[in-house]
Amino acid sequence: MVVLFVLGKLLLMRWHTDRVPGGCSSGSAVAVAGGMVDFALGIDSIGGVRIPGAYCGVLAFRPSHAVVSNSGVIPVAPSLDTIGWFAKDPSVLHRVGHLLLRLPYAGIRQPRIFYIADDCFELSKIPARRLTQVVTKSVEKLFGRQVRHVNLENYLSSRISSLGNYSNGHKNGDSKFPLLLALCNSMISLHKQEFKDKHMEWINSVKPAVDARIVSDLSEDGDSDIDGCQNVRKEARSALSGLLKDDGILVIPTALGCPPKLNAKELSSESYNSQTLRLLSLASMSGCCQVSIPLGTHDKCPISVSLIARHGGDRFLLDTTQTMYTTIQEQVEILAKSSVSSKQAMNEEAAEAAKEKGNAAFKEKQWQKAVNFYTEAIKLNGKVATYYSNRAAAFLELTSYRQAEADCTSAIELDSKSVKAYLRRGTAREMLGYYKEAVDDFNHALVLEPMNKTAGVAINRLKKLFP
Known part of the structure; x- marks a missing residue:
């Protein structure tokens, strides 16, 4: 040896x-x-x-x-x-x-x-x-x-x-x-x-x-x-x-x-x-x-x-x-x-890591911490609908309904089939008093996912309150 x-x-x-x-x-x-x-x-x-x-x-x-x-x-x-x-x-x-x-x-x-x-x-x-x-x-x-x-x-x-x-x-x-x-x-x-x-x-x-x-x-x-x-x-x-x-x-x-x-x-x-x-x-x-x-x-x-x-x-x-x-x-x-795109790839990986940290914070009910991590992910890669939708969920927990609505809109613009984004925007609009728009969002979620119970319950609730 x-x-x-x-x-x-x-x-x-x-x-x-x-x-x-x-x-x-x-x-x-x-x-x-x-x-x-x-x-x-x-x-x-x-x-x-x-x-x-x-x-x-x-x-x-x-x-x-x-x-x-x-x-x-x-x-x-x-x-x-x-x-x-x-x-x-x-x-x-x-x-x-x-x-x-x-x-x-x-x-x-x-x-x-x-x-x-x-x-x-x-x-x-x-x-x-x-x-x-x-x-x-x-x-x-x-x-x-x-x-x-x-x-x-x-x-x-x-x-x-x-x-x-x-x-x-x-x-x-x-x-x-x-x-x-x-x-x-x-x-x-x-x-x-x-x-x-x-x-x-x-x-x-x-x-x-x-x-x-x-x-x-x-x-x-x-x-x-x-x-x-x-x-x-x-x-x-x-x-x-x-x-x-x-x-x-x-x-x-x-x-x-x-x-x-x-x-x-x-x-x-x-x-x-x-x-x-x-x-x-x-x-x-x-x-x-x-x-x-x-x-x-x-x-x-x-x-x-x-x-x-x-x-x-x-x-x-x-x-x-x-x-x-x-x-x-x-x-x-x-x-x-791919040295030209190396920075983008690095940002994408860092964004995913930030999202995972945001998810962990959300599970621990640390809403503001989750918002911060999702914001970091968006800054690194603003083309992923999930980052906006997840931040919207955290904003809802913080009762920041306008920010949640805006994030859901951004998520839908990036992914028009995001059921979670429609559900969360519907929830935000309901809390803001935009009941007709909220019903529209929940209906859209049902079109994408006909058996979605959350959307069905929300529509029935709103129709009873505002026939």
Whole structure:
């Protein structure tokens, strides 16, 4: 593995003389990237396969923990170690996976839903749209369904209660996404303690040429709470399994951004490394399977996105990767050629995100907050009827009937078949005393949707009051 790491550095110089190739298995990644081999293996405990794959622009697969035998492999941290593999061709990645996982033949199962982890993409140094739009468009084209946005901090906060013991790591003001930071701290603690258990006696007796800082860190007094870390692992696996079930996919950035430059300050930055490890800790601590998929380049450097499936969902993830890969690369090409419309696409994605936040606020009965989010969506993309109709619903709750009427009119101008817009405008006009116009709106809603009970009840009510 040392030979492969050195080889990785030398080979990478052919393309990026000033960039690092990744982690401990970077030699394998670069050998694949350089066309020397069709596939190669690597060890991934806390990112040793995923990061080199991302930095070298190749497919990298970390299987579910313990599904591929580690027999004959020198352990790093047994609770985290996995045997991963690299390939440029998704068919090769798929075939290698089936051999290593010893999978029998079975039909391909399509994914039910894709979750984009918005908070994870906030950590990325690459614009989120550049990464998520490719996945979103590919999912829509292949499976005909929208992705959903999720905030992992919020989802996991009530599901991994044992993380409280690892939440004291806010250094240098680094308090963004504290739960992911605590998960990262737990992973580092477990990794360090298990490595010490396996190798510290040998290091002390042989005294190999190891960086003094590493030896010093390993020699620090105090043992980690292994039982606590294992509890975190169990809860993390249960939480992600509950979210993804058998046919869900979680989408996150593989790395923070482009490969760092050689000797760059961020390589020794605790904050930078902590943010990178937060992304990696999700699969490492839950034991879920993860694949890093290249998405072309940014600033002439490889970038990627990762898909995560539940623990044991390796076949499903391999099948999904093979199914999506060609379409993803097509979308990368389309995005690269659409620089003129990139701002519009970015605004459209931001508008959708704002709408989702507005919907969440509306469900929580935070009407003014919902109005603000819908307004933001309209400013970003004023051609979507739903944004106006949704804001009208919030205005109705605030008894702002004129604003609600105006928004519904705008929605109807954009989409003349919007039943909700007619219903809401009818409600607003009824409250404003425009009874004839309100009846007209409710009648129009019935023309579009003859069995609509809300419209029928409203018409009967108004006819009784004003025959």
